[in-house]
Amino acid sequence: MIRINGLCKRYPGSEVDVLKGIDLEIAAGDFVSLVGRSGCGKTTLLNIVGGLDFDFEGRVEVDGRDIGSLADRDLARYRRDTVGFVFQAYHLLDHLSCAENVALAARFGAGGGSGAKRERARAEEVLESVGLAGAADRRPTRLSGGERQRVAVARALFNRPRLLLLDEPTGNLDTATGGEILDLLSTLHSEMALTILAATHDGAIEAVGRRLLRISDGRLAERLEDVR
Amino acid sequence: MTARGLWRSVRDDLGRHWRHVGAGALGIAVSIAALVFFLALGLGVRTVLLGEVFPVDRIEVFPRSTDLNLLALKLELGKDTIDDAMVGKLEAIDGVAAVYPKMRLLAPALATGGESLIGTGMQTELVADGIDPALVADDVGAAFHDPLVDRSVIGLACGENSTCPGGAICVGASVFGPGECREAIPVIVSEHMVELYNGAFRRAYRLPKVNPQALIGLGIDVSFGASSLRPSGRRVARDRVVLAGFSDAAIPLGITMPLGFVRRLNRELGPDGAGDGYHSAVVESASRNAVAGIVTASEHLGLEVRDGGARRASFFMTVALAAVSLIGIVILAVSALHVMHVFALLVMIRRREIGVMRAVGASRADVRLLLMTEAAVVGFAAGLCGLIGAAVLVRAADRALTSGLPDFPFKPESFFAFDPWLAAAALTLAVASCVLGALAPSLRATGPDPAEVLSST
Ligand SMILES: Nc1ncnc2c1ncn2[C@@H]1O[C@H](COP(=O)(O)OP(=O)(O)O)[C@@H](O)[C@H]1O
Ligand SMILES: [Mg+2]
Numbered sequence: 045m046i047r048i049n050g051l052c053k054r055y056p057g058s059e060v061d062v063l064k065g066i067d068l069e070i071a072a073g074d075f076v077s078l079v080g081r082s083g084c085g086k087t088t089l090l091n092i093v094g095g096l097d098f099d100f101e102g103r104v105e106v107d108g109r110d111i112g113s114l115a116d117r118d119l120a121r122y123r124r125d126t127v128g129f130v131f132q133a134y135h136l137l138d139h140l141s142c143a144e145n146v147a148l149a150a151r152f153g154a155g156g157g158s159g160a161k162r163e164r165a166r167a168e169e170v171l172e173s174v175g176l177a178g179a180a181d182r183r184p185t186r187l188s189g190g191e192r193q194r195v196a197v198a199r200a201l202f203n204r205p206r207l208l209l210l211d212e213p214t215g216n217l218d219t220a221t222g223g224e225i226l227d228l229l230s231t232l233h234s235e236m237a238l239t240i241l242a243a244t245h246d247g248a249i250e251a252v253g254r255r256l257l258r259i260s261d262g263r264l265a266e267r268l269e270d271v272r
Numbered sequence: 273m274t275a276r277g278l279w280r281s282v283r284d285d286l287g288r289h290w291r292h293v294g295a296g297a298l299g300i301a302v303s304i305a306a307l308v309f310f311l312a313l314g315l316g317v318r319t320v321l322l323g324e325v326f327p328v329d330r331i332e333v334f335p336r337s338t339d340l341n342l343l344a345l346k347l348e349l350g351k352d353t354i355d356d357a358m359v360g361k362l363e364a365i366d367g368v369a370a371v372y373p374k375m376r377l378l379a380p381a382l383a384t385g386g387e388s389l390i391g392t393g394m395q396t397e398l399v400a401d402g403i404d405p406a407l408v409a410d411d412v413g414a415a416f417h418d419p420l421v422d423r424s425v426i427g428l429a430c431g432e433n434s435t436c437p438g439g440a441i442c443v444g445a446s447v448f449g450p451g452e453c454r455e456a457i458p459v460i461v462s463e464h465m466v467e468l469y470n471g472a473f474r475r476a477y478r479l480p481k482v483n484p485q486a487l488i489g490l491g492i493d494v495s496f497g498a499s500s501l502r503p504s505g506r507r508v509a510r511d512r513v514v515l516a517g518f519s520d521a522a523i524p525l526g527i528t529m530p531l532g533f534v535r536r537l538n539r540e541l542g543p544d545g546a547g548d549g550y551h552s553a554v555v556e557s558a559s560r561n562a563v564a565g566i567v568t569a570s571e572h573l574g575l576e577v578r579d580g581g582a583r584r585a586s587f588f589m590t591v592a593l594a595a596v597s598l599i600g601i602v603i604l605a606v607s608a609l610h611v612m613h614v615f616a617l618l619v620m621i622r623r624r625e626i627g628v629m630r631a632v633g634a635s636r637a638d639v640r641l642l643l644m645t646e647a648a649v650v651g652f653a654a655g656l657c658g659l660i661g662a663a664v665l666v667r668a669a670d671r672a673l674t675s676g677l678p679d680f681p682f683k684p685e686s687f688f689a690f691d692p693w694l695a696a697a698a699l700t701l702a703v704a705s706c707v708l709g710a711l712a713p714s715l716r717a718t719g720p721d722p723a724e725v726l727s728s729t
Contacts, residue, residue, distance in 0.1 A: 087727065096631055097723035117635045124633020135628050135726060139288050149632040151277025160276070199632065 045207065045239045046070040046093060051102035053088055062088050064262035065102070070241065070255075072206070075233050078243040080259035086243035087132070087211050089259070093241065094209045095123045106207065124154050128200030130210040134192045136184040136199070143167040143180035146199045154203040170198040174228060190221035197228070201236075208232075210242040273638040282646050289618055293646075296614035296709075297654035299607035300702050304658025307600030308690075308698045309665050314596050315689035318589040329560055331567060332374075333362065333575040334552045353549025358573065362555055365569040367562025372407040373550035375534050376400070378542035380499035385492040397500060399526030400459075402534025407554055408460060412517030416458045418532035429453075441493075441512035456491055458516035459527040466518070468525075490515045497541040509541065521554070604705050611709030615647065619717040626717055627725030636718040643717065647710030648703050655702025659695050666690055 051066040062085040070076055078086050091097035092104060095111055098119065104111045107126060114122060123129070136145050146167040149155075155163065168180050174194040184192055193213060200208055213229065214222030233240055258265045286293055335352045354373060362371045377400035384395045405417050429450040430442035436453035466484045474481055492515075497508040513527060522528035539547035555570065557563050567577050619626070626639055634642075666688045673687050 091723035091727075094631075096726070097721055099721065117637065120630065120633050120635035120638070123631060129631055131631075131726060133726075135624065135631070137625055137628060139284060148629065150274070151281055152273050152629070152633040152635075152638050153277070154633055203633075 045072040045074070045107065046241070047103075047105040048093075049103045051089075051092065051100060051104060053085070053092065053097075053100045056099075061262055063100075063259075066259075066262075066264050068257070068264055070239060072239050073237060074255060075229075075240045076242070076255045076257060078241060078257050078259065079245070080243075082245050084259045085262060086245075086259060090129075090209050090211050090241065090243055093207075094127050094129045095119050096129070120152070124149050124152060125203060126206055128197075128203070128205035128208045130193070130196045130200045130208070130213055132211040132213075132215050134184075134196045136192060136195055138183065138185050141181050141183060142171060142176070142187070142195050142198075145184060145195060146170055146202050148199065149203050166202065167198075170201045171195070173201070173232070174198045188221075189217055190224065193217065193221075193225055194228070197225075197232075201232070204236075206237070206239060208238050208240045210240070212243055212245055215245060273634065273641055278642060278645060281642055282649055285622075285642075285646055286649065289621075292614050292618055292621075293650050296607075296611040296706075297650050297657070299610045300604070300651060300654035300706060301657040301661065303600065303603040303607045304655050304698050304702050305661035305665065306603060307597070307701075308659060308662035308694060309669075310596045310600065311593070311694060312662065312666055312688040312690045313669075314589070314593045315691070315694070316684070316687045318593065319689050320684045320687075321585050321589060329563065330554050330556050331563065331570075331577055332552050332554050333570045333577050336574055336576045353551060354553055354575070355549050358575075359550070359553060361573055362553060362570065362575075365555075365566055367558050367566055368555055369558040370406070370556045372404040372554040372556070373531065374404075374552045374554065375402040375531055375538065375547075375549075376551045377402065377496075377529070377534050378538050378546040379497050380501070382495045382498045382500060383492050384495070395500065398494060399523065400534065401523040401526060401528045402531040403521060403528055403554075404531050408517075408519040408521045411519035411521070412460055415516040416460050416530065418530040419455055419457055441491075456512040456514040457529055457533055459513045459529050460517050460519050460522045461515065461527055462520065462522040462524050463518045464524050484518060487515050488517060496537050507541070509537070604701060608705035608709040611647070611650070611706050612712060615643065615710040615713040616716070619643070619713045623717075623725055627722045630718075630722040631726065639718050640714045643710055643714040644707055647706040647714075651703035651706030652699065654706065655699040658702060659698055662698075663690065 046069065048066055048068040051063055051068075052061050053063040054061045066089070078089065080086055088097070092100050092111070093106065095114075098112065098114075100112065102112075106122070109122070111119070111122070136142075137148070140148070143164060144167075147163045150158070150163045155166070158166075164180075168177070171177060171180055174197050176191060176194050176198065179187070179191065179195070184195060187195065193216075197210075197213075200210075210229070213225050217225065229240065229242070232238060255266070333354075335354055359371050359373055362368060381398040381400055382395060383398045385393065408416055430436050430453050431450055436442050440453045441456055442451045442453055463484065466482065466487070469479075470481050473479075491512050493510065493512050495508050495510050513529070519528075535547045555566055557566050570577055626634075629639060629642075630636075670686050670688060674683075674685070677683070
């Protein structure tokens with residue numbers, strides 16, 4: 045599913061590489077946790093794999109496609125159709141209802157412009173699958189942190205992605221709510237044929253994946269045993 | 273981006289940011305209103321000026337006079353007529369719609385009559401001109417036409433003292449036999465003649481005032497070839513002319529007859545070769561813009577153009593319109609700059625939102641399309657508001673001008689030409705200036721990658 049070779053990343057104006065040659069393979073259907081100290085480069089790696097950051101060195105292949113060589117239009121289609129991305133800060137749009145937030149990708153052609161009714165039905169379906177049935181017409185500003193996180197997950201799932209990327213999905217939540225989100229991810233992973241890569245900062249030991257990857261000093265170390 | 277998605281986003285965004293957007297649109301609307309108002313005024317005044325005061329889509333060309341002034345006498349040198357070949361050359365000039373040659377009557381003429389009108393008969397020398405009836409077809413219609421060579425269409429016999437119906441004239445009746453009723457020659461005169469008569473002439477001779485329309489159909493007997501100044505050596509043709517209507521194309525003083533009839537009279541009664549050349553030609557241009565080119569081409573043909581101030585009027589109006597347009601364009605450009613600032617601000621406010629859209633699958637082109645469409649919609653709405661504003665202003669100004677100003681010659685019903693194409697052009701301009709203003713901000717909005725945008729907000 046994902047094959048990364050020699051990935052290096054240096055932010056413009058910075059003296060040091062954040063990622064210093066990362067090699068990584070993730071098989072389809074894997075559930076991988078990415079841990080590391082704050083500022084070690086977890087978000088950076090997720091952004092690159094998610095097609096949000098295309099200024100890097102090395103080779104990143106997803107589903108056999110070389111992300112670094114895609115033109116803007118194809119990269120946009122990749123973000124829309126292949127990847128679901130859940131931001132640490134949720135990044136929901138406050139002027140839209142939850143259903144509109146979830147179905148935002150449809151405006152840019154996701155689902156082939158399937159029509160308002162089917163779009164709405166799909167939005168309600170994914171909202172229900174994250175346990176937010178009935179929240180379709182509410183504004184994100186009226187929701188709690190955990191509920192917003194669920195809407196963000198629903199938006200990422202809207203277009204049936206094959207790869208779900210989550211940046212510290214429990215980072216802003218209390219332990220109980222965070223646990224609920226992790227349970228939800230486990231359920232989604234087993235129900236849908238999803239490959240999941242989730243970043244978690246060091247303190248949050250409740251990482252769920254079958255594989256645990258640790259970034260430190262810009263390099264990747266792997267602990268192969270199952271966390272659970 | 274799907275059309276429905278585009279429409280929904282545009283609607284959401286404009287509704288949400290209407291304050292900012294409205295501020296940008298206001299400038300565009302005001303400048304469009306001002307531009308349309310002044311252009312409509314300029315075009316309206318130009319239409320009156322060029323269409324009625326100086327009808328400049330027609331110019332009259334004359335043979336270039338090579339006269340020699342010698343004390344009181346003027347010696348004419350060289351050819352002073354336009355021949356058919358020259359008419360053909362004029363017709364071939366680019367932008368010429370039609371050429372109407374004119375020919376002066378080169379034989380004396382003496383008119384008698386007027387009893388029916390002013391109660392007393394009078395006799396006067398007549399100056400007569402001949403024009404192509406097509407030149408005045410719009411003014412007087414078919415009533416003014418070249419009479420048939422054989423004018424006996426009426427076909428009635430008449431005696432020496434019996435009259436013919438409908439203003440026709442009895443020709444050839446004598447003690448030896450009956451004559452024949454013939455169609456009278458239709459003529460037109462300039463309205464200036466009636467004004468002149470009703471003004472000074474009537475008062476000087478204590479004659480009644482006449483109503484121009486009542487004069488139509490009036491018949492006058494004319495003796496062509498006869499003169500009270502000098503006995504004519506040639507023969508005299510008595511005929512009757514009947515007033516068919518009024519036109520600005522008629523000579524200011526005298527009667528204007530169909531060209532073919534004047535040519536015949538000149539051949540029969542005038543000096544040798546009098547019926548062969550024209551004395552001037554009216555050249556009609558297909559559009560006002562072509563006039564300048566026609567003037568130049570005519571001068572190259574060795575002709576002289578006299579147009580009574582029209583060229584100067586046309587030039588000044590063009591300059592005035594250009595100045596008004598320039599000022600309008602400058603205001604519009606300033607407004608477009610304002611729109612640019614508004615969109616730059618909006619793009620800044622919407623930085624995160626644009627990042628999110630790109631994260632879920634919008635390409636750079638999608639985001640630009642969205643922003644440009646929003647700008648176009650704003651421009652269209654602003655242009656529409658500007659047009660409505662201009663229409664209201666035009667209506668109010670027209671009312672004030674027509675009721676507030678005293679009557680003056682050529683006072684128009686409306687001072688404005690509010691053409692559909694002007695409205696269309698203004699709308700296009702409004703849309704274009706908004707789109708242009710939003711161009712740079714949209715390009716800037718899609719510069720950074722989504723990760724950078726979303727991590728910094
Ligand atoms: N846009 C940026 N410009 C410059 N430096 C950045 C930028 N984003 C992140 N960094 C730096 O890169 C390093 C890794 O950041 P990040 O990937 O966000 O870490 P993590 O998500 O693991 O906390 C940090 O030192 C951070 O300061
Ligand atoms: Mg991070």
